[in-house]
Amino acid sequence: MQLTNRSKVVSNKEQNFMERLYLPAVAKGMLITASHLFKKTPTTKYPEQTRPMAPVYRGQHVLKRDENGAERCTACGLCAVACPAEAITMESAERKKGEEHLYREEKYAKTYEINMLRCIFCGLCEEACPKEAIFLTDRIVDAEYEREDFVYGKDKLVEKTDKRIDVSKRQTLEVAEFKKIAGTKHNTLWDGKKQLKDKH
Numbered sequence: 001m002q003l004t005n006r007s008k009v010v011s012n013k014e015q016n017f018m019e020r021l022y023l024p025a026v027a028k029g030m031l032i033t034a035s036h037l038f039k040k041t042p043t044t045k046y047p048e049q050t051r052p053m054a055p056v057y058r059g060q061h062v063l064k065r066d067e068n069g070a071e072r073c074t075a076c077g078l079c080a081v082a083c084p085a086e087a088i089t090m091e092s093a094e095r096k097k098g099e100e101h102l103y104r105e106e107k108y109a110k111t112y113e114i115n116m117l118r119c120i121f122c123g124l125c126e127e128a129c130p131k132e133a134i135f136l137t138d139r140i141v142d143a144e145y146e147r148e149d150f151v152y153g154k155d156k157l158v159e160k161t162d163k164r165i166d167v168s169k170r171q172t173l174e175v176a177e178f179k180k181i182a183g184t185k186h187n188t189l190w191d192g193k194k195q196l197k198d199k200h
Contacts, residue, residue, distance in 0.1 A: 046140075055169060058121045058136040061114055062165050063158045066104050071158060072133035075109040082128035087118035105131075112157060116141050116150040126170065135167040 064072050075092035093110035095103045126135050159165050
């Protein structure tokens with residue numbers, strides 16, 4: 001009893017001389033290969049060419065600096081707690097006298113690492129951060145040859161002072177409006193929708 005009509009009866013007839021040379025099969029394979037030479041290739045030649053990405057694309061992380069160039073991260077650990085893949089680890093330290101221009105708060109992240117092989121790019125870390133210190137950008141994570149090279153430290157995560165990264169697309173309307181209100185601090189408890197309603 002046949003369940004499908006895809007089964008074929010195998011022929012056991014003896015092959016002739018030409019069939020034993022497999023020349024017809026080789027010629028058929030070469031024709032198939034040659035036909036692909038004239039078709040449009042679907043491969044994107046990255047990084048010379050880039051594919052269009054969605055506005056909400058979540059790529060490589062960045063640790064932001066404030067307007068004065070100081071690191072925003074205070075090593076509170078909320079991003080690590082929120083991470084479902086447990087990809088974030090950090091070690092905190094106390095800011096020393098004379099380092100006010102390097103770190104915004106008295107406590108800062110001495111080490112900050114993200115395992116890109118574990119990360120699922122869900123964006124929960126940036127939602128949990130109370131200091132707007134971590135964001136997911138539209139940058140693509142580089143390919144590496146060794147597993148340990150996928151553990152990104154502060155040398156790869158902290159943005160350069162002379163090369164700022166725009167993350168305005170990742171900020172919500174409430175955060176954007178919050179920044180326009182004079183006399184408020186970022187870590188103040190704030191009901192954005194309520195204040196926007198009262199403001200208008």
